[in-house]
Structure formats: C-alpha cells, structure tokens
Amino acid sequence: MKALSTDHLLGIKYLKKEDINLIFETADHFKEVINRPIKKVPSLRDITIANLFFENSTRTKLSFELAEKRLSADIINFSAGQSSVKKGETLIDTVNNILSMKVDIVVMRHPNVGAGVFLSKHVNARIINAGDGAHEHPTQALLDSYSIREKLGSVKGKKIVIIGDILHSRVALSNIFALQLQGAKVKICGPTTLIPKFITSLGVEVETNLKKALEWCDVANVLRVQHERMDIKYFPSIREYTQLFGIDKALLDSLGKKIVIMHPGPINRGVEITSDVADSDQSIILNQVENGVAIRMAVIYLLAQQIKK
Amino acid sequence: MLQSKVYTALMAKKTLLNAKDIHIILHRLACQLIENHNDFNNTVLIGLQPRGIFLANRLTEILQNDYKISNIKLGQLDITFYRDDFRRREEPLAASNTSIDFIVEDKNVVIIDDVLFSGRSVRSALTAIQSFGRPESIELLVLIDRRFSRHLPIQPNYKGRQVDAINSEKVKVSWLENDKKDAVYLLSNN
Numbered sequence: 348m349k350a351l352s353t354d355h356l357l358g359i360k361y362l363k364k365e366d367i368n369l370i371f372e373t374a375d376h377f378k379e380v381i382n383r384p385i386k387k388v389p390s391l392r393d394i395t396i397a398n399l400f401f402e403n404s405t406r407t408k409l410s411f412e413l414a415e416k417r418l419s420a421d422i423i424n425f426s427a428g429q430s431s432v433k434k435g436e437t438l439i440d441t442v443n444n445i446l447s448m449k450v451d452i453v454v455m456r457h458p459n460v461g462a463g464v465f466l467s468k469h470v471n472a473r474i475i476n477a478g479d480g481a482h483e484h485p486t487q488a489l490l491d492s493y494s495i496r497e498k499l500g501s502v503k504g505k506k507i508v509i510i511g512d513i514l515h516s517r518v519a520l521s522n523i524f525a526l527q528l529q530g531a532k533v534k535i536c537g538p539t540t541l542i543p544k545f546i547t548s549l550g551v552e553v554e555t556n557l558k559k560a561l562e563w564c565d566v567a568n569v570l571r572v573q574h575e576r577m578d579i580k581y582f583p584s585i586r587e588y589t590q591l592f593g594i595d596k597a598l599l600d601s602l603g604k605k606i607v608i609m610h611p612g613p614i615n616r617g618v619e620i621t622s623d624v625a626d627s628d629q630s631i632i633l634n635q636v637e638n639g640v641a642i643r644m645a646v647i648y649l650l651a652q653q654i655k656k
Numbered sequence: 657m658l659q660s661k662v663y664t665a666l667m668a669k670k671t672l673l674n675a676k677d678i679h680i681i682l683h684r685l686a687c688q689l690i691e692n693h694n695d696f697n698n699t700v701l702i703g704l705q706p707r708g709i710f711l712a713n714r715l716t717e718i719l720q721n722d723y724k725i726s727n728i729k730l731g732q733l734d735i736t737f738y739r740d741d742f743r744r745r746e747e748p749l750a751a752s753n754t755s756i757d758f759i760v761e762d763k764n765v766v767i768i769d770d771v772l773f774s775g776r777s778v779r780s781a782l783t784a785i786q787s788f789g790r791p792e793s794i795e796l797l798v799l800i801d802r803r804f805s806r807h808l809p810i811q812p813n814y815k816g817r818q819v820d821a822i823n824s825e826k827v828k829v830s831w832l833e834n835d836k837k838d839a840v841y842l843l844s845n846n
Contacts, residue, residue: 349747349748349749349750350748372750373751376734376736376737376751376752376753376754379753379754379755380737380754380787383787383788384759384787384788384789385786385787385788386787387787388737388738388784388787389737389738389783390737390738390739390742391742393743418737648737651742651743652742652743652748653748654743655743656743656744
C-alpha cells in the first residue's frame with residue numbers, strides 16, 4: 348500500500364493498521380531528511396497549508412509549522428485570539444474565507460469535539476486534526492507509537508500504561524486507539540475522578556495503584572493534569588496528586604526493570620514527574636518531539652499526494 | 657512489481673546485453689573512473705535508488721577487488737521527495753532509503769544509475785545532492801543511455817551502451833543479485 352485509505356486525518360479511529368504502517372515508513376525517510384545538513388525537500392512547493400489554531404498551542408503548532416516548511420509548503424497561520432471569531436464569524440465562514448485564498452490543507456486545533464469532522468464535510472480541503480477538545484489528537488498518538496517502535500522495535504505485544512488526567516485528555520484517547528490497533532495492551536492509571544466512566548468499554552483496564560501499573564508496563568506515558576480544563580476540583584490538592592500519582596526516581600528504581608518514560612508535554616516538573624525522571628536515560632521525551640516533526644511531515648506528504656492537479 | 661511483471665509478459669523481449677557483455681562493460685567503466693579519479697581520494701560514488709544502487713555496488717566491488725582501490729566512499733540517494741511529478745502520477749511512489757554518511761562538500765560526486773531516459777531522475781538527484789553540501793563537481797555514469805529520449809539537457813559522462821529505442825519500448829536491466837541474472841533487455845509491444 349502506498350496511499351492512505353482516508354482523505355483527512357481526523358482521528359486515529361478513522362485509520363487502518365496499514366495507514367499507520369505507511370505513515371511510519373514514510374516518517375522513517377523524513378527522519379533521515381531532517382538529520383541532513385540541509386533539512387528540506389521540495390515536494391510540496393505548490394501546496395498551501397493553513398494552520399488554524401482556535402485554542403492555544405506551542406509545540407504542536409511549532410512542530411506542524413516546521414514540518415510544513417521542511418516540505419517546502421507555503422503556510423499561513425491563524426490564531427483565534429486575534430481573529431474575526433471574536434467578532435462573531437462562524438467556523439465555516441472563517442475557513443471558507445481562508446480557503447478562497449487557494450489553500451489545499453487545513454491543520455486545525457479547536458476546543459470543540461468533532462470540529463475537524465464537521466469541517467471536512469463542509470469545506471473543500473484536506474483536514475488534519477491537531478486536537479479537538481478532549482476527543483482526539485491523532486498526530487500526537489502517531490508520534491508516541493512511532494517513538495515506542497523506535498525504542499523497543501515494535502508496538503505489538505507491548506504493555507503501555509497511560510497515567511494521569513485521562514478525562515480531559517485527547518492524547519489518551521488517540522493513544523488508546525493507536526496502540527490497540529497495533530496490538531499493544533493498554534492500561535489506564537489515575538485518580539478515579541479523572542478517569543471517564545466508560546473507558547473500560549474501549550477494552551482498557553483501569554489500575555488506580557501507580558506502583559502496580561508501573562510494575563506491569565513496558566512503557567509509561569505520563570500526562571499532565573489539565574488544570575485549565577477543570578471547572579471543579581477533581582482531587583484534594585496537587586501535593587496529594589503527586590504523592591499518589593507522581594513518578595520519582597526512587598519509584599522508578601524500585602521496579603526491578605527499566606521501563607520507558609514518555610510525556611507529550613508540557614511537563615509540570617515535580618507534579619506528575621520529577622526532573623530526574625524526565626531527564627533520565629529511560630525518558631524518550633525529547634525523541635518524541637523530534638519524531639513529531641517527521642510524523643507530521645509524513646502525514647502531510649501522504650495527504651498532499653492525493654490532491655490531484 | 658506485479659504490474660511490471662504482467663507488463664513484461666505481454667511484451668516482446670530482446671536481449672541487448674548478456675552477462676559477459678555486462679562484465680566487460682563494468683570493467684571498462686571502472687577503468688574510466690580510475691582514469692579520471694585516480695585513487696578516489698576526493699571522489700564519492702552515489703547510487704540512485706531504487707535500481708542504480710546495483711550498478712553502484714558492482715562498480716565499487718570491481719574497484720576494490722580488481723583494482724585495489726581501498727577508500728571508496730559509496731552512498732545511496734533516494735530522489736522521491738525531489739521528483740517533479742509529485743501529484744501528477746496515477747500511482748503514488750514509495751520512497752526508498754537514503755544513506756550518505758559522508759559530506760559531499762568540495763567532493764567530486766559521481767551519480768550512478770542504470771538507465772538514462774528522460775533525464776528527470778538525474779535532475780532530481782542534482783537537486784537532492786545539494787542537501788548534503790556543495791560538491792566540487794558532479795558527473796553522471798549510466799549503464800544504458802537511451803538516446804533521443806531526453807526531456808532535459810542532461811548527458812552522461814560515462815556510459816555502458818547507447819541504445820536507440822522508441823518511447824513505447826522499455827529497457828530493463830536485470831541484476832544477478834536481484835533478478836537472478838545479469839542482462840539488459842529491450843521490451844516492445846508487438
């Protein structure tokens with residue numbers, strides 16, 4: 348297979364296993380490209396991409412921008428804060444206005460679940476979901492799996508525990524879909540208030556004891572507590588959260604095996620993970636960031652390939 | 657791959673070069689390279705993916721084993737991301753590996769491919785190689801030069817055999833290590 352089975356990247360749940368394999372194989376080539384003295388290829392020089400961020404983002408936006416520039420695409424950036432959205436314009440109007448400037452691909456982050464799917468039905472462009480509410484963040488899940496594959500050889504059969512604020516996390520949901528599609532076993536660990544009720548219907552197990560979860564796993568993907576999405580208190584204090592669900596070096600060393608530590612960022616050092624764990628040789632956090640550019644180049648390249656002249 | 661096999665089966669097949677011809681030609685090309693590049697101190701060989709790498713590997717073996725040149729630097733270059741027909745083809749192309757673990761800055765580069773046809777692959781390779789530095793010079797070595805079929809002003813510095821074929825005909829280079837036999841065929845519809 349040399350082409351994706353889908354016209355857009357709206358979520359991992361719309362992908363097949365072969366799509367993920369193709370994205371990874373293509374990302375391997377782009378990873379080699381971004382380690383060259385000149386890290387740029389001319390493939391997408393006649394493609395224009397709009398990055399629409401209706402919600403704050405630093406690393407995802409930078410990573411997408413860099414990926415697009417490395418592919419020689421023309422890009423325009425848009426942040427909701429400075430736009431007509433504030434003046435009452437609808438999403439379709441905003442996007443159609445941008446598309447009339449001849450844009451081929453839209454990368455969108457939006458606070459509402461399903462915004463990407465909605466847009467893909469109403470506008471004539473390829474849509475890449477860069478995060479929609481607490482729903483999906485497909486490129487993050489792809490780069491996480493890609494980083495596991497790089498570190499451990501494959502994802503199949505590996506045991507991965509996702510720790511922290513699952514309730515507000517699009518990274519968790521996309522990761523569950525991606526890991527299961529590739530044959531990994533997934534557990535969820537966190538305070539019961541931050542674990543959605545129906546998560547077990549996805550076929551994942553819930554473990555509320557951090558030590559047990561870490562002893563079981565090969566890889567721990569640690570998530571941040573998303574205070575900005577919490578309108579009520581989900582746990583008594585940050586100090587208590589850290590005591591029960593924070594990972595420190597002593598805990599890591601007590602496991603009797605070397606597990607891989609991942610974090611999608613931004614890290615709250617000293618809360619969900621201590622500095623000596625984040626910076627240890629078991630951590631692949633910075634590899635995840637590097638792989639993010641290669642994965643996003645692969646996704647954009649493969650979607651652009653399907654746009655006919 | 658499957659498609660090309662079916663394609664091949666429907667076409668008339670004429671042998672242009674057999675294993676012995678290829679053996680002689682490879683040695684001649686190796687000697688011509690030595691004539692121009694002496695001990696290869698400042699020269700690097702770059703085989704183009706996917707099919708040029710067989711020729712590049714063969715020439716490297718001959719230079720090392722038969723002519724005792726020890727310091728040959730050989731790389732493989734994939735040009736998929738530099739092609740000028742992205743989004744213009746029916747079938748998407750799969751990329752191959754690039755492995756160039758040396759700097760081409762100020763080096764004499766010899767680009768190696770099996771068949772020179774339109775010249776577009778070589779054009780892409782000329783762009784791609786710049787990502788690894790600014791070479792002192794770039795030369796082109798091909799096993800088969802299909803005359804009269806060029807779309808671009810590109811000519812080889814070293815060629816194994818010149819072939820005059822019409823556009824509907826196909827020149828296929830078969831390598832022992834990949835296709836079980838050393839041979840060059842002319843395939844035509846009739």
